Amino acid sequence: MAAATEMKDHVYKIFDLVGSSETSIEDAIHNAIARASKTIREMKWFEVVQTRGHIENGAVRHYQVLLRVGFTLED
Amino acid sequence: MAAATEMKDHVYKIFDLVGSSETSIEDAIHNAIARASKTIREMKWFEVVQTRGHIENGAVRHYQVLLRVGFTLED
Amino acid sequence: MAAATEMKDHVYKIFDLVGSSETSIEDAIHNAIARASKTIREMKWFEVVQTRGHIENGAVRHYQVLLRVGFTLED
Amino acid sequence: MAAATEMKDHVYKIFDLVGSSETSIEDAIHNAIARASKTIREMKWFEVVQTRGHIENGAVRHYQVLLRVGFTLED
Amino acid sequence: MAAATEMKDHVYKIFDLVGSSETSIEDAIHNAIARASKTIREMKWFEVVQTRGHIENGAVRHYQVLLRVGFTLED
Amino acid sequence: MAAATEMKDHVYKIFDLVGSSETSIEDAIHNAIARASKTIREMKWFEVVQTRGHIENGAVRHYQVLLRVGFTLED
Amino acid sequence: MAAATEMKDHVYKIFDLVGSSETSIEDAIHNAIARASKTIREMKWFEVVQTRGHIENGAVRHYQVLLRVGFTLED
Amino acid sequence: MAAATEMKDHVYKIFDLVGSSETSIEDAIHNAIARASKTIREMKWFEVVQTRGHIENGAVRHYQVLLRVGFTLED
Amino acid sequence: MAAATEMKDHVYKIFDLVGSSETSIEDAIHNAIARASKTIREMKWFEVVQTRGHIENGAVRHYQVLLRVGFTLED
Amino acid sequence: MAAATEMKDHVYKIFDLVGSSETSIEDAIHNAIARASKTIREMKWFEVVQTRGHIENGAVRHYQVLLRVGFTLED
Amino acid sequence: MAAATEMKDHVYKIFDLVGSSETSIEDAIHNAIARASKTIREMKWFEVVQTRGHIENGAVRHYQVLLRVGFTLED
Amino acid sequence: MAAATEMKDHVYKIFDLVGSSETSIEDAIHNAIARASKTIREMKWFEVVQTRGHIENGAVRHYQVLLRVGFTLED
Numbered sequence: 001m002a003a004a005t006e007m008k009d010h011v012y013k014i015f016d017l018v019g020s021s022e023t024s025i026e027d028a029i030h031n032a033i034a035r036a037s038k039t040i041r042e043m044k045w046f047e048v049v050q051t052r053g054h055i056e057n058g059a060v061r062h063y064q065v066l067l068r069v070g071f072t073l074e075d
Numbered sequence: 076m077a078a079a080t081e082m083k084d085h086v087y088k089i090f091d092l093v094g095s096s097e098t099s100i101e102d103a104i105h106n107a108i109a110r111a112s113k114t115i116r117e118m119k120w121f122e123v124v125q126t127r128g129h130i131e132n133g134a135v136r137h138y139q140v141l142l143r144v145g146f147t148l149e150d
Numbered sequence: 151m152a153a154a155t156e157m158k159d160h161v162y163k164i165f166d167l168v169g170s171s172e173t174s175i176e177d178a179i180h181n182a183i184a185r186a187s188k189t190i191r192e193m194k195w196f197e198v199v200q201t202r203g204h205i206e207n208g209a210v211r212h213y214q215v216l217l218r219v220g221f222t223l224e225d
Numbered sequence: 226m227a228a229a230t231e232m233k234d235h236v237y238k239i240f241d242l243v244g245s246s247e248t249s250i251e252d253a254i255h256n257a258i259a260r261a262s263k264t265i266r267e268m269k270w271f272e273v274v275q276t277r278g279h280i281e282n283g284a285v286r287h288y289q290v291l292l293r294v295g296f297t298l299e300d
Numbered sequence: 301m302a303a304a305t306e307m308k309d310h311v312y313k314i315f316d317l318v319g320s321s322e323t324s325i326e327d328a329i330h331n332a333i334a335r336a337s338k339t340i341r342e343m344k345w346f347e348v349v350q351t352r353g354h355i356e357n358g359a360v361r362h363y364q365v366l367l368r369v370g371f372t373l374e375d
Numbered sequence: 376m377a378a379a380t381e382m383k384d385h386v387y388k389i390f391d392l393v394g395s396s397e398t399s400i401e402d403a404i405h406n407a408i409a410r411a412s413k414t415i416r417e418m419k420w421f422e423v424v425q426t427r428g429h430i431e432n433g434a435v436r437h438y439q440v441l442l443r444v445g446f447t448l449e450d
Numbered sequence: 451m452a453a454a455t456e457m458k459d460h461v462y463k464i465f466d467l468v469g470s471s472e473t474s475i476e477d478a479i480h481n482a483i484a485r486a487s488k489t490i491r492e493m494k495w496f497e498v499v500q501t502r503g504h505i506e507n508g509a510v511r512h513y514q515v516l517l518r519v520g521f522t523l524e525d
Numbered sequence: 526m527a528a529a530t531e532m533k534d535h536v537y538k539i540f541d542l543v544g545s546s547e548t549s550i551e552d553a554i555h556n557a558i559a560r561a562s563k564t565i566r567e568m569k570w571f572e573v574v575q576t577r578g579h580i581e582n583g584a585v586r587h588y589q590v591l592l593r594v595g596f597t598l599e600d
Numbered sequence: 601m602a603a604a605t606e607m608k609d610h611v612y613k614i615f616d617l618v619g620s621s622e623t624s625i626e627d628a629i630h631n632a633i634a635r636a637s638k639t640i641r642e643m644k645w646f647e648v649v650q651t652r653g654h655i656e657n658g659a660v661r662h663y664q665v666l667l668r669v670g671f672t673l674e675d
Numbered sequence: 676m677a678a679a680t681e682m683k684d685h686v687y688k689i690f691d692l693v694g695s696s697e698t699s700i701e702d703a704i705h706n707a708i709a710r711a712s713k714t715i716r717e718m719k720w721f722e723v724v725q726t727r728g729h730i731e732n733g734a735v736r737h738y739q740v741l742l743r744v745g746f747t748l749e750d
Numbered sequence: 751m752a753a754a755t756e757m758k759d760h761v762y763k764i765f766d767l768v769g770s771s772e773t774s775i776e777d778a779i780h781n782a783i784a785r786a787s788k789t790i791r792e793m794k795w796f797e798v799v800q801t802r803g804h805i806e807n808g809a810v811r812h813y814q815v816l817l818r819v820g821f822t823l824e825d
Numbered sequence: 826m827a828a829a830t831e832m833k834d835h836v837y838k839i840f841d842l843v844g845s846s847e848t849s850i851e852d853a854i855h856n857a858i859a860r861a862s863k864t865i866r867e868m869k870w871f872e873v874v875q876t877r878g879h880i881e882n883g884a885v886r887h888y889q890v891l892l893r894v895g896f897t898l899e900d
Contacts, residue, residue, distance in 0.1 A: 011860040014841035014891070016689035018745065024101055026174050029203070030210060035686040035748055037208025046210075048201040051123040053104070055144070058112025060105060060121075066689070069205070070843065073860055086485040089466035089516070091239035093295065099176050110236040110298055126198040128179070130219070133187025135180060135196075141239070145468065148485055161410040164391035164441070166764035168820065185761040185823055216764070220393065223410055241464035243520065249326050251399050254428070255435060260461040260523055262433025271435075273426040276348040278329070280369070283337025285330060285346075291464075294430070311560040314541035314591070316614035318670065324401050335611040335673055351423040353404070355444070358412025360405060360421075366614070370543065373560055386785040389766035389816070445768065448785055474701050476549050479578070480585060487583025496585075498576040501723040503704070505744070508712025510705060510721075519580070536635040539616035539666070551699050554728070555735060562733025571735075573726040594730070595618065598635055624851050626774050629803070630810060637808025646810075648801040651873040653854070655894070658862025660855060660871075669805070691839035693895065710836040710898055741839070776849050779878070780885060787883025796885075798876040819880070 012044065012070045020064040025051055028065040042072040087119065087145040095139040100126055103140040117147040162194065162220045170214040175201055178215045192222040237269065237295040245289040250276060253290045267297040312344065312370045320364040325351060328365040342372040387419065387445040395439040400426055403440040417447040462494065462520040470514040475501055478515045492522040537569065537595045545589040550576055553590040567597040612644065612670040620664040625651060628665040642672040687719065687745040695739040700726055703740040717747040762794065762820040770814040775801055778815040792822040837869065837895040845889040850876060853890045867897040 019032020029046065037043060050066035094107020104123065112118060125141035169182020179198065187193060200216035244257020254271065262268060275291035319332020329348065337343060350366035394407020404421065412418060425441035469482020479498065487493060500516035544557020554573065562568060575591035619632020629648065637643060650666035694707020704721065712718060725741035769782020779796065787793060800816035844857020854873065862868060875891035 010843075010845070011857055012843035013861075014843065016743075018685075018687035018689065020685070026210075026213070032686055033205060033210060034208065036688075041208075043205040043208065045202060045204050052120060054120050055108060055118040058109065058116075058118065060101075060108060063101070068841075085468075085470070086482055087468035088486075089468065091293075093235075093237035093239065095235070107236055111238075127195060129195050130183060130193040133183065133191075133193065135176075135183060138176070143466075160395070161407055162393035163411075164393065166818075168760075168762035168764065170760070182761055186763075218391075241518075243460075243462035243464065245460070251435075251438070257461050258430060258433065258435060261463075266433075268430040268433065270427060270429050277345060278347075279345050280333060280343040283334065283341075283343065285326075285333060288326070310543075310545070311557055312543035313561075314543065316668075318610075318612035318614065320610070332611050336613075352420060354420050355408060355418040358409065358416075358418065360401075360408060363401070368541075385768075385770070386782055387768035388786075389768065443766075476585075476588070483580060483585060484583065491583075493580040493583065495577060495579050502720060504720050505708060505718045508709065508716075508718065510701075510708060513701070535618075535620070536632050537618035538636075539618065551735075551738070558730060558735060559733065566733075568730045568733065570727060570729050593616075626810075626813070633805060633808065633810060641808075643805040643808065645802060645804050652870060654870050655858060655868040658859065658866075658868065660851075660858060663851070691893075693835075693837035693839065695835070707836055711838075776885075776888070783880060783883065783885060791883075793880040793883065795877060795879050 011073045013073055014068055014070045015040075016049070017067045017069055018064060019067065020062045022062045025063050025065060028063045029067065032065065032067055033069070036069060040069075040071055042074065043069055044072060045070050086148045088148055089143055089145045090115075091124070092142045092144055093139060094142065095137045097137045100138050100140060103138045104142065107140065107142055108144070111144065115144075115146055117149065118144055119147060120145050161223045163223055164218055164220045165190075166199070167217045167219055168214060169217065170212045172212045175213050175215060178213045179217065182215065182217055183219070186219060190219075190221055192224065193219055194222060195220050236298045238298055239293055239295045240265075241274070242292045242294055243289060244292065245287045247287045250288050250290060253288045254292065257290065257292050258294070261294060265294075265296055267299065268294055269297060270295050311373045313373055314368055314370045315340075316349070317367045317369055318364060319367065320362045322362045325363050325365060328363045329367065332365065332367050333369070336369060340369075340371055342374065343369055344372060345370050386448045388448055389443055389445045390415075391424070392442045392444055393439060394442065395437045397437045400438050400440060403438045404442065407440065407442050408444070411444060415444075415446055417449065418444055419447060420445050461523045463523055464518055464520045465490075466499070467517045467519055468514060469517065470512045472512045475513050475515060478513045479517065482515065482517055483519070486519065490519075490521055492524065493519055494522060495520050536598045538598055539593055539595045540565075541574070542592045542594055543589060544592065545587045547587045550588050550590060553588045554592065557590065557592050558594070561594060565594075565596055567599065568594055569597060570595050611673045613673055614668055614670045615640075616649070617667045617669055618664060619667065620662045622662045625663050625665060628663045629667065632665065632667055633669070636669060640669075640671055642674065643669055644672060645670050686748045688748055689743055689745045690715075691724070692742045692744055693739060694742065695737045697737045700738050700740060703738045704742065707740065707742050708744070711744060715744075715746055717749065718744055719747060720745050761823045763823055764818055764820045765790075766799070767817045767819055768814060769817065770812045772812045775813050775815060778813045779817065782815065782817050783819070786819060790819075790821055792824065793819055794822060795820050836898045838898055839893055839895045840865075841874070842892045842894055843889060844892065845887045847887045850888050850890060853888045854892065857890065857892055858894070861894060865894075865896055867899065868894055869897060870895050 017032045017036055019028045021027035021031050047068045048065055049068055053063045054061040092107045092111055094103045096102035096106050122143045123140055124143055128138045129136040167182045167186055169178045171177035171181050197218045198215055199218055203213045204211040242257045242261055244253045246252035246256050272293045273290055274293055278288045279286040317332045317336055319328045321327035321331050347368045348365055349368055353363045354361040392407045392411055394403045396402035396406050422443045423440055424443055427439045429436040467482045467486055469478045471477035471481050497518045498515055499518055503513045504511040542557045542561055544553045546552035546556050572593045573590055574593055578588045579586040617632045617636055619628045621627035621631050647668045648665055649668055653663045654661040692707045692711055694703045696702035696706055722743045723740055724743055728738045729736040767782045767786055769778045771777035771781050797818045798815055799818055803813045804811040842857045842861055844853045846852035846856050872893045873890055874893055878888045879886040
C-alpha cells in the first residue's frame, strides 16, 4: 500500500504480534510495537490484521490488535 | 487471539451487531455493545469484522462497525 | 451494512483511496476523504479495507488507511 | 454498499437465513425473507452470501440462497 | 448449507463447470448442468462460485456462471 | 473464466459500480451498465462481486449489485 | 456440500456456536451441539469454521471449535 | 506445506472429494480416499477444505469432509 | 478477466493442475499445460492459483505452480 | 474466539508451525506443540490453519497440521 | 509490504489494470504500466492480484496480469 | 501442494520474508532466500503470498515478493 522513494534491495522479515490497551485501538498498536522494540530493531511498518476486545459487565474492557510487523534484515 | 488462564468448558454463542458513532471507531464499538447489553448478559469478547462510515458534504458523518460478539451460555 | 430509508435507483461508482495521519486512524480517514472531496462530489460512504502504518525508532510514525469510497453518478 | 440519507445512530443485529425456491434466485430470497418477517420486524437489508441448488435427473430441482439479514434494534 | 434426512455414507466427487446464457443467471446454470448431464449421472447439488458476463455496445451480451457440482460415486 | 479466440494485447482498466432494481438481479446489472455506458465506451465484461438488497415491510424493496467492469484502453 | 433427496422448501436459520473439550475435536463439536439442543430444536447440520485450543505447560489443555449450525424454521 | 526430498518434475492433477463417517473426522477422510483409490492410482496428498456434519435429535449423525486430493500424472 | 468478442454459448469444464520447473514460473506453467495437452484437447485459459517452490541448500530447487485450467466441452 | 477473565495487558507473539502424525489430527497438533515447547515457553493458544496429509497406496500415511501459536512476551 | 523512509502525508488513489504479454509475466506487468503511464502520472507501486493466461493448441498463447496500481494525488 | 515420498514426522516452523529485485520475480525470490540462508538452515519450501513492485517514471523499478518459508526443526 505504501510508496517508497528511496527504497533499496532490502530483505524484510515479518512477524505477528498481539497488543492490547484499555483506552483505544491506536494505544493497543502502540503497546505492541513499544514492547517489540525492546528486542527487534529496524521495524519499518505494520498492518492491523485483526481488531478484537474483551467485554466485562456490558462494556469494553480492553482492545486487542493483531499486527503483522516488518523489519529490515541488515546485511 | 486471546489467551485464557481460567477458562472452563463453556459453550459460547456468537451474534453479529452493527453500531455507529459520529466521533470515533471506539465509540461505535461502545454504542453497539452498550445497546446489546440491555438484553444479552455475559458477553465476553468481540471482533471488529468491518469498519465503514457515511460521508456528507465531503466529511465523515459517522463511523459504523460490524462486530461479532460472543457470550456464555449458562448451564 | 447500512440501511437506507429513502434510497432510490441510484448508480454508484466506487474507487479506492489511501490516506494517512500521524495522530489516529480516524484522522487518516478524514485526510483521505477531505482530499478526494476536492474533485469528487456526492461521496456517500466508505469502507476501511486495510489499516497499516509506518514505524520509526520503535514508535508509530503514521497510520495509513486504504478506503473504498462510493459516490453517486448523477443522472 | 448502500448510502443512507437519513440514517441515525441505530444499532443493527444480523442473522443468517437460508431460503429456497423451485423457480428463481429472486424467489428463494423472497421466501426466506417472507418467512423471517413472521417473527422479526424492522428488517432493513440483506446480502446474498451463497447461492446453491439441488439437482435431480440432470436438472435444477431448486435454488437455495444463504442470506445475511440486518434489522434495527428499537430503543 | 443443505440438510439431508436420508443421506447415507456416500462419497461425492466435485467438479467445476462454466455455463452461459443470453437471458438470465438461472438459464446459465441450467445450460451448464444440462450439458454436463450428458456424461455425468447422479449429480446432486451445485454452488454458484462466480457470476460474470460479457458486454457489447453498452448492454449485457450474456451471463456466465462458474458452478461447483457434486455427484455421487456409486459403489 | 472466459475464453477469447481473437483477443490481442489489449490493456484493460477496471472499475467498480453499484446498480439497483426493484425487479431482479439481472435488471440491477442492466441498470448499472446502461448508466455507465453513457460515459465509458468499450466495456467488455463484468463480474458480480456482491448481491444485496433492501427490505421494507418484510419484502424485498430492491436488489443491489456490486459489479467489477473491464473496458479496453484504446491505443 | 451435502445432497438432499427429500428436501422441501424449508427455511433455515443459522447461528454460530463455540464448544470445547479436553479430549478431541469431535468431542468439542459434541459438547457444543449437546448444549445448544437444550433450547434449539430441529438442528440439521453444522460446519466447523475454526479449530483452536489452549496450551498449558507445553501441552494442549483443551480444543475449541467454532461451529455454524443450521436449524429448520417450522411453519 | 509439505517438504519433498526426492521430488522430481512431476505434473499433478487435483480433484475434490467428499467423504463421511459416523465416528470421526479421520474416518471420513479415510472413507473418501479408500473409495477414490478404486479408480485413481498414485494419489499423493490431500487437504481438508471443509469439515461439516449432520445433526439428528440433537446429536452428530455423521461427519463430512471436503478434500482436495492430488495425484501424479504418469509419463 | 478476459474479454471475448466472438464467444458463444460454450460450456467449459475446469480442472486443477500442478506443474514444476527448475528455471522459472513461466516454465512451470508451460510444463503443466504441455503435459495436460496429451489427454485434454480444447484447453482455453488458465489461472495461477498458487506459486510455490522447494529449497535445497539455501537455493531454489524448483518452482511449482497450481493452475486452474478451463477447456471447452464440445457439443 | 476465547474469553479471558483475568487477562492483563500482555503482548503476545505468534508463529506458525507444522506438525504431523500417523494416527490422528489431535496427535499431529500434540507433536507440533510438544516439539516447540522445547525452546518456547509460555505458549498460550493455537489455531489450526490448515489440515493436510499424505497418501500412500490409497491410504492416509500421515496427517499434517499447520498451526498458528501464540505465546506471552514476558516483561 | 513496503517500507518508506521519506514518505509524507500523501493521499494515493488506486485503480485496477489488466495487461498481457506473449513472453512473460514480467512483460505483461510492463505492458500494463507503460500503457497506463500515458495518462496517469506519479504511479508509485503495483500489486499483482491475479495471473492468468490463454492457451492455444496446448501451449500458452499469452500471459495476463491483473494489477492494482497506486498513484499520488498532488496537492 | 507438494508430494513427499520420504517425509518423516518432522516439525516445521514457518516465517514470512520479503525480497526484491530489479530484474524479475524469480530473482526477488532468490534474493530473499539467499539472504535468509545466512542464518536459517534446513529451509525446505516457500510459497509466494504476494507479488508487488515499485514504479518510477512509468516503469517497474523493482519487484517485491512476500514469501512464506518453511524449515525443519532438528531433533
